[in-house]
């Protein structure tokens with residue numbers, strides 16, 4: 138038996154910047170991997186990492202050939218662990234689409250420990266719309282809460298706000314009652330959408346993207362950053378005493394040109410977020426909170442649905458910053 142998958146292979150005519158190439162292929166079912174739980178995939182999504190992998194960039198898939206896709210939503214096809222055939226499940230990260238075959242495939246085998254049963258009230262399509270981006274946004278909100286940043290603490294900033302993580306972070310924080318400031322490079326195009334999601338203030342990312350002093354006027358009680366580099370340095374420099382900034386991404390760069398001053402003079406905490414290796418209990422907690430705290434309809438206007446083959450061109454759009462919100466891949470289309 139075979140199934141369809143977006144497979145990333147080494148490209149003999151590739152370059153250093155693009156050593157791989159991806160294509161839609163019919164592959165043998167054995168290519169779904171050798172983990173215990175077989176999932177019939179209904180939906181996946183295109184996250185930033187998936188875009189890099191599908192565009193043939195290095196650093197995501199170390200041992201091609203491999204099906205891409207760090208998210209998979211579908212039904213269990215063969216019972217394993219605490220799961221029965223037909224259970225609706227979601228997997229985010231856990232190495233799929235990086236170290237083991239991914240969810241941009243009609244079938245994938247996954248480690249049951251990383252699998253979460255779809256919570257009541259979240260449809261498979263919406264679970265894919267949430268995807269790793271929404272899971273990471275929720276992990277970031279949980280980190281703010283654990284460090285005492287609560288609604289009423291003061292304004293909370295979200296950087297990269299028009300992107301996947303940012304969009305869902307804005308929606309979650311606003312629904313929880315936080316005073317949200319959204320930073321985006323697309324104020325004119327995306328400002329209205331971000332306000333509709335609940336941002337009280339929208340600022341131009343250029344205000345945060347340049348070189349800045351190590352300590353600046355304190356503004357935010359907390360922040361969710363998916364941008365890194367100078368942006369994160371400026372966010373730390375503008376965080377108020379005792380505030381917390383979560384860091385999950387590197388859209389501007391992997392560097393962090395800062396000093397210890399925000400930490401030793403304002404008691405600021407920098408909390409790292411890693412969705413890929415999140416332990417099972419944290420996965421369950423995050424999905425339960427997504428079911429409780431994310432307005433299920435909020436993503437409908439911020440999400441486009443594309444067929445499996447469409448993910449290849451969508452990847453270039455994501456890397457060029459032309460996509461806002463989330464991209465769901467209908468793996469069966």
Ligand SMILES: NC(=O)c1ccc[n+]([C@@H]2O[C@H](COP(=O)([O-])OP(=O)(O)OC[C@H]3O[C@@H](n4cnc5c(N)ncnc54)[C@H](OP(=O)(O)O)[C@@H]3O)[C@@H](O)[C@H]2O)c1
Nearest residue numbers: 185273297298299300301302321322386387388389411412
């Ligand atoms: N640690 C984890 O577990 C984890 C999980 C998920 C994602 N991530 C990382 O988080 C980041 C965001 O992921 P995503 O899926 O939300 O990606 P995305 O949908 O492509 O959004 C990224 C956003 O970052 C902003 N941006 C892009 N280039 C920028 C630049 N040069 N300077 C400042 N801002 C820039 C843009 O927002 P505006 O248009 O609003 O300016 C863009 O929409 C990526 O680096 C991704 O790898 C990490």
